[in-house]
Amino acid sequence: MVVPLVWFAVFKYVPMSNAVLAFKNYNVIKGIWGSDWVGWQNFELFFRNPVFWTLVKNTFVLSVYTVAASFPLAIVLALALNEIRNGLFKRSVQLVTYAPYFISTVVVVSMTILLLSPRLGIVNEGLGFFGVPAIDFLGDPDYFRHIYVWSDVWQTTGYSAVIYLAALAGIDPALHEAARVDGASRLRRILHVDLPGIMPTAVIILVLAVGNIMAIGFEKAFLLQNPLNLSQSEIIATYVYKTGLLNADFSMATAVGLFNSVINLALLLIVNVIAKRITGNGLWS
Amino acid sequence: MTALSEARTSTSRRTERREARAQRIREPRTDRIFLFCVYLLLAVFLAIVLLPLLYIVASSFSSPEAVSAGRVSFWPVDFSLRGYEAVFANPQIVQGYLNSLFYTVVGTIVSVVLTVAIAYPLSRRTLVGRNVVMTLILFTMLFTGGLIPTYLVVQQVGLLDTRWALIVPQAIGVWQVIIARTYFRTAIPDELVEASQLDGCGDLRFLWSVVIPLAKPMIAVVALMYAIMQWNSYFDALIYLKSPDLFPLQLVLRNILILNTYSGGAIDASVVLQRQQLADLLKYSLIVVASVPVLLIYPFVARYFTKGIMVGAVKG
Numbered sequence: 001m002v003v004p005l006v007w008f009a010v011f012k013y014v015p016m017s018n019a020v021l022a023f024k025n026y027n028v029i030k031g032i033w034g035s036d037w038v039g040w041q042n043f044e045l046f047f048r049n050p051v052f053w054t055l056v057k058n059t060f061v062l063s064v065y066t067v068a069a070s071f072p073l074a075i076v077l078a079l080a081l082n083e084i085r086n087g088l089f090k091r092s093v094q095l096v097t098y099a100p101y102f103i104s105t106v107v108v109v110s111m112t113i114l115l116l117s118p119r120l121g122i123v124n125e126g127l128g129f130f131g132v133p134a135i136d137f138l139g140d141p142d143y144f145r146h147i148y149v150w151s152d153v154w155q156t157t158g159y160s161a162v163i164y165l166a167a168l169a170g171i172d173p174a175l176h177e178a179a180r181v182d183g184a185s186r187l188r189r190i191l192h193v194d195l196p197g198i199m200p201t202a203v204i205i206l207v208l209a210v211g212n213i214m215a216i217g218f219e220k221a222f223l224l225q226n227p228l229n230l231s232q233s234e235i236i237a238t239y240v241y242k243t244g245l246l247n248a249d250f251s252m253a254t255a256v257g258l259f260n261s262v263i264n265l266a267l268l269l270i271v272n273v274i275a276k277r278i279t280g281n282g283l284w285s
Numbered sequence: 286m287t288a289l290s291e292a293r294t295s296t297s298r299r300t301e302r303r304e305a306r307a308q309r310i311r312e313p314r315t316d317r318i319f320l321f322c323v324y325l326l327l328a329v330f331l332a333i334v335l336l337p338l339l340y341i342v343a344s345s346f347s348s349p350e351a352v353s354a355g356r357v358s359f360w361p362v363d364f365s366l367r368g369y370e371a372v373f374a375n376p377q378i379v380q381g382y383l384n385s386l387f388y389t390v391v392g393t394i395v396s397v398v399l400t401v402a403i404a405y406p407l408s409r410r411t412l413v414g415r416n417v418v419m420t421l422i423l424f425t426m427l428f429t430g431g432l433i434p435t436y437l438v439v440q441q442v443g444l445l446d447t448r449w450a451l452i453v454p455q456a457i458g459v460w461q462v463i464i465a466r467t468y469f470r471t472a473i474p475d476e477l478v479e480a481s482q483l484d485g486c487g488d489l490r491f492l493w494s495v496v497i498p499l500a501k502p503m504i505a506v507v508a509l510m511y512a513i514m515q516w517n518s519y520f521d522a523l524i525y526l527k528s529p530d531l532f533p534l535q536l537v538l539r540n541i542l543i544l545n546t547y548s549g550g551a552i553d554a555s556v557v558l559q560r561q562q563l564a565d566l567l568k569y570s571l572i573v574v575a576s577v578p579v580l581l582i583y584p585f586v587a588r589y590f591t592k593g594i595m596v597g598a599v600k601g
Binding site: 017115258 | 315316319320323324326327330331333334335337338340341399402403418421422425427428429430431432433434435436437438442453454456457513516517518519520524535536538539542543568569572575576579580583584587
C-alpha cells in the first residue's frame with residue numbers, strides 16, 4: 001500500500017508541483033525551486049509567438065476531425081453487427097475489425113507510409129492503373145489530416161464498436177418484440193429502440209472524446225511528421241517535445257504544456273456540464 | 286460481448302422468429318433489402334481492415350525483386366523468406382526484441398504487484414481516508430504536470446538512460462486500479478475477511494492466500510493490458526533512453542521503418558540496388574515480426590479486454 005502511494009506522489013504529484021517552472025526562468029544550477037520567478041512572461045511570449053495560432057488550430061482541427069469521423073462510424077458498425085445472426089461471418093468481422101487496436105502506433109504509421117509511398121505503395125499502384133500520376137501523400141501538408149484521421153479510424157473503429165455492442169446486448173428484447181408486433185421495420189427498430197438504448201453510452205464516450213480534444217496524441221502525429229508537412233502536422237504536444245527536449249527550453253515547454261492541460265481540463269468540465277443538461281448523463285452522475 | 290449474452294440474444298432472436306412465424310407477422314420486403322445492405326456494409330468494413338494487413342503479409346513473403354517492382358498485391362509473388370532472414374540477421378532488431386521481452390515481462394510484473402497493492406486496500410471499507418486517496422488518484426487522470434516536469438522527475442530520481450526508466454514512471458495505470466478495485470469489491474465479501482480474522486489470519490497472509498487466488502481472472506486481464514501497453518510503447522524510450530543497446534523493439538522499428546536508417550555500407554551499384562530491394566522487403570517482414578506476438582494472443586484475450594472496459598465504466 002505504501003509503495004504505490006509513494007509512486008503516485010513521486011510520479012504524478014511532484015510533476016504537478018514542478019509545473020511551477022512555467023512561471024520561472026529555469027536555471028540548471030539553481031534547480032527548479034531556486035530559479036528566478038518571471039511570472040507570466042513565458043505565457044506572454046508563447047501567445048505572441050506567430051506559431052501559437054497555428055499550433056492551436058492544428059491541434060483543434062485534427063482532434064475534432066478525428067472525433068467527427070470515428071464516433072459515428074463505430075456506432076454504425078455496432079448497429080450493423082447487431083442486426084445479423086451469430087455465425088462465422090459475424091465472428092470474423094468482429095475479430096478482424098478489432099485486431100488493429102492491438103497493433104502498435106509505430107507499426108500502423110509504418111504501414112500507412114508503406115501503403116502510400118509514391119515508389120512502392122499499393123495505393124499509388126491503384127491510382128496508376130487509372131492513369132493518375134503518383135502522389136507523394138506524406139510530403140503534401142494538405143493530405144496530412146486525412147491520413148491521420150482515417151488511419152486512426154482504421155485502427156480504432158472495431159474496438160469502439162465493441163463497447164456499443166455490449167450496450168446493445170443490454171437492451172430489453174421485449175422492446176424489440178413489441179416493436180415487431182406493431183409492424184416496425186428493421187430500420188425503424190434501429191432508430192427507435194437501439195439508438196435510444198445506447199444513448200447513455202454514446203454520450204459518455206463523446207464527452208470523453210471532446211474533453212480530450214486538446215490532449216490529442218503526440219505519438220502518431222510525431223511519427224507521421226516530416227519537414228514537408230509540418231505546417232499542418234505540428235501540434236501542441238509535438239511542439240512541447242521539441243521546445244523542451246530538443247532545444248532544452250524547459251520553462252517555455254512547461255508553460256505550453258500547462259496551458260494545454262488547463263484548457264483540456266476546462267473543456268472536459270464544460271462538456272460534461274452540457275451533456276448532463278441535455279441528457280442527464282455525464283461522467284460522475 | 287460475452288459468450289453468455291451472445292447465446293442469450295441468439296436464442297431470443299430464434300424464439301422471436303419462431304413466434305413471428307406463429308403469429309404470422311411477415312417480414313416486410315424492405316427488411317430483406319435492408320438486411321442485404323447491412324451485410325454489404327459489413328463486408329466493406331471487413332475488406333477495408335483486412336486488405337492492408339494482407340498486403341503487408343503477402344509482401345513480406347515475396348522476393349525482394351517482386352516487392353521493389355511493385356508486383357505484389359494480396360498474395361505472395363516468388364515466395365521467399367529472404368525478408369525474414371534479413372530481419373533475424375540484424376543485430377539491432379534481435380537486441381530490440383530481447384529488450385522488449387524484458388520490458389514487457391518485468392514491467393508487467395512490477396505493474397501488477399503495485400496495482401494490486403493499492404487497489405486491494407482501497408476496496409476495503411475499513412480503510413480510513415479511502416475516498417480521499419481515490420480522489421487523488423482519479424485526479425491524475427484528468428490533470429498531469431506535463432511532459433517536461435515529469436521528465437525532470439525521472440532525471441532527478443536518476444533513471445535517465447536506464448532500463449528502469451521504461452518500467453517505473455508508467456508503472457501504475459489509473460484505469461487498471463479502478464478495474465482491480467471494483468473487482469475486489471465485488472468478489473471478496475466482507476464476511477470472508479471477518480471469518481479469516483477470527484481464524485487469526487493476518488492481512489498480508491489473507492491477501493496472499495485468499496484474495497489473489499480469487500482474483501486470478503482479473504489479474505490476468507490487468508496483466509495483459511499492461512503487457513500489451515509495454516510491448517507497443519515507444520515514446521518513453523524515445524525521451525528517456527540514449528544507449529542504442531537498451532532500445533525496445535518499437536524504437537528500433539521507428540528508426541528503420543520511418544527514419545530509414547538501415548545501416549550497411551554500399552560498394553557498387555548492383556549491390557546498392559540489391560540492398561535497396563532487401564531494405565524494402567525487410568520493412569514488410571519487420572512489421573509482421575513485430576505484430577505477430579500481440580496478434581497471436583489477442584483473439585484469446587479480446588473478450589476479457591471488453592469485460593475490463595465494462596467494469597471500469599461502472600465506477601464503484
